[in-house]
Amino acid sequence: MTALELLRPDHAPALLAFERRNRAYFAASVPDRGDAYFEEFDQRLSALLAEQTAGMHHFHVLTDGDGRVLGRVNLVDVADGxxxxGYRIARHAAGQGLATLGVRQVCALAARRYGLTTLRARTTVDNAGSRTVLARAGFEETGTLVLMEKPGLRFTLDLPRAPL
Structure with missing residues (x-):
């Protein structure tokens, strides 16, 4: 059974395996993390978890019933509501609705647990899968940009305000 979990230190081995296994797959649509990311993974993860504790980011993993990471769904640069x-799904798990599931769950958490009112996202024009996930989650196209030297699109989602 797939579960969305807030990233914790004990996810480190499964998260590193996920990133290594899918490196080439991810690099086809987002900038490669580079060798240093993998060489300094533990230190980088510790720094990111400290930033999460400080409320700067909210990192999530989608896991299977055996603790393997199937995807990531993150909220970064949290400020002013x-x-x-950002999200990425393992190659072997793509096309099964996991990105849509994870994004919808994180959007709900963003409003209820994190008190956010607006989410932003972006993707390249040629990434039809990502555009579909954003549309299914209710994001609206709000502009253009250049990503990885390709035409890209900006998206925004206004979240419902949590009741007082």
């Missing part, structure tokens, strides 16, 4: 949404 908004954050940037």
């Amino acid at each position: 908004s954050a940037e949404l």
